[in-house]
Amino acid sequence: MGYDLAAFKGNQEYLSALQRGADEPAGSIRIYFVFSSLLLCALCVFAVLEGSSFAVTPKIAAGWDHTVMVKADGSLWAWGWNQSGQLGDGSPTNRLPAFDNFVPVRIGPENSWTSIATGYFHTVALKSDGSLWAWGNNQYGSLGDGTTTNRLTPVRIGTDTDWISVAAGYDYTTALKSDGTVWSWGHNNFGQLGDGTTTDRLAPVRIGIDNRWRAIASGDVHTVALKSDGTLWSWGCFTDTRLGDSKTTGSLTPVRIGTDTDWVSVAAGYYHSIALKSDGTLWAWGNNRFGSLGDGTTTSRPAPVRIGTDTTWVFVATGGYHSAALKSDGALWGWGSNYFGELGDGTTTNRETPVRIGTDTTWFSVATSWNHTVALKSDGTLWAWGWNAHAQLGDDSKTDRQVPVQVLFPRQ
Numbered sequence: 001m002g003y004d005l006a007a008f009k010g011n012q013e014y015l016s017a018l019q020r021g022a023d024e025p026a027g028s029i030r031i032y033f034v035f036s037s038l039l040l041c042a043l044c045v046f047a048v049l050e051g052s053s054f055a056v057t058p059k060i061a062a063g064w065d066h067t068v069m070v071k072a073d074g075s076l077w078a079w080g081w082n083q084s085g086q087l088g089d090g091s092p093t094n095r096l097p098a099f100d101n102f103v104p105v106r107i108g109p110e111n112s113w114t115s116i117a118t119g120y121f122h123t124v125a126l127k128s129d130g131s132l133w134a135w136g137n138n139q140y141g142s143l144g145d146g147t148t149t150n151r152l153t154p155v156r157i158g159t160d161t162d163w164i165s166v167a168a169g170y171d172y173t174t175a176l177k178s179d180g181t182v183w184s185w186g187h188n189n190f191g192q193l194g195d196g197t198t199t200d201r202l203a204p205v206r207i208g209i210d211n212r213w214r215a216i217a218s219g220d221v222h223t224v225a226l227k228s229d230g231t232l233w234s235w236g237c238f239t240d241t242r243l244g245d246s247k248t249t250g251s252l253t254p255v256r257i258g259t260d261t262d263w264v265s266v267a268a269g270y271y272h273s274i275a276l277k278s279d280g281t282l283w284a285w286g287n288n289r290f291g292s293l294g295d296g297t298t299t300s301r302p303a304p305v306r307i308g309t310d311t312t313w314v315f316v317a318t319g320g321y322h323s324a325a326l327k328s329d330g331a332l333w334g335w336g337s338n339y340f341g342e343l344g345d346g347t348t349t350n351r352e353t354p355v356r357i358g359t360d361t362t363w364f365s366v367a368t369s370w371n372h373t374v375a376l377k378s379d380g381t382l383w384a385w386g387w388n389a390h391a392q393l394g395d396d397s398k399t400d401r402q403v404p405v406q407v408l409f410p411r412q
Contacts, residue, residue, distance in 0.1 A: 056114045060376055062369035063118035065390040074111035077104040080392030084121040085152035086136030102391025103408050119168035130161035140171045141202035142186035169218035180211035190221040191252035192236035219268035230261040232275055241302040244285040269318030280311035290321040291352030292336035319368030330361035332375060340371045341402030342386030382407040
């Protein structure tokens with residue numbers, strides 16, 4: 001449950017196109033102009049990888065206790081717990097290589113993967129041809145293949161080839177198509193699918209008639225999405241402040257969060273959400289039991305509150321009760337629950353405001369889960385910290401880590 005800089009960059013390009021009066025953004029992912037200081041910040045971080053020969057921008061995602069990565073060559077790797085087949089390697093049990101070491105394993109021979117999302121116990125991934133694939137737990141239809149059968153290897157979701165983004169929550173999935181429509185499937189007990197019902201869906205169903213959706217994020221039982229006009233919307237969860245619409249009643253269909261039109265990205269955690277504005281400010285709402293909102297309190301918020309005064313944030317990831325975010329200088333920050341060291345600051349002390357993770361300024365993207373965090377550096381190395389009971393850190397151990405340790409990929 002995280003947000004990567006590539007997605008952020010795409011949102012910024014889209015909003016930039018709107019600023020100059022275009023109907024759609026330029027086809028190229030490369031940006032040739034700057035319309036705000038925040039975009040400039042993003043470009044500074046991206047400059048490290050801009051001239052590389054990467055087939056795709058590396059992507060990372062963290063599930064409840066498993067982790068998945070798309071490498072720069074388009075290959076797919078996974079590690080951690082596999083009790084429902086969420087690793088996708090065909091094995092129904094935890095990975096136990098020689099000497100009981102837990103390290104990443106490659107999922108199939110393809111080099112065409114471009115994006116990934118992880119739920120509690122399922123994984124969904126996008127290929128370069130626009131097709132969508134899923135595996136792992138399917139009790140409520142979260143794989144979208146029309147069944148409730150768990151899958152140990154990737155299965156294709158329908159025949160469509162126009163998927164561009166995907167997000168995974170607790171036993172449900174939400175995806176975005178190139179025509180700006182949003183589709184959902186899986187468990188719907190809290191209305192998290194957004195289709196106006198609480199009926200589980202075994203295959204994708206369209207959410208409303210709007211075709212202006214540009215970004216999606218899935219939490220525990222709530223979903224948050226961004227439209228091309230910079231407005232922010234949410235749906236699901238009937239019991240608390242997760243929707244950010246100043247109410248605690250939940251909604252079966254999308255409801256607007258406030259009146260602002262300058263939102264550029266959003267991340268949905270298990271019980272809270274955080275969104276980024278075009279001016280580089282961060283805003284949070286929802287459960288704040290351990291300081292996960294980063295506003296200096298433990299008071300839950302039914303509507304967005306600003307996190308500090310900084311205007312240099314470029315993207316954010318949200319986990320169980322903790323969050324992590326990247327600044328334009330490549331520094332990484334964390335806040336919230338730190339019981340297992342998931343903040344990476346060398347302690348197990350909860351933090352109610354952002355604390356810096358080490359002194360590195362080469363962080364590129366970050367993903368957070370229930371109690372662990374994974375982050376990618378501009379040199380392509382992957383680092384992890386926090387809870388490691390099921391080897392989800394990929395460091396060849398089951399030891400919890402309070403500071404970043406490098407994920408050990410096998411030599412190729």
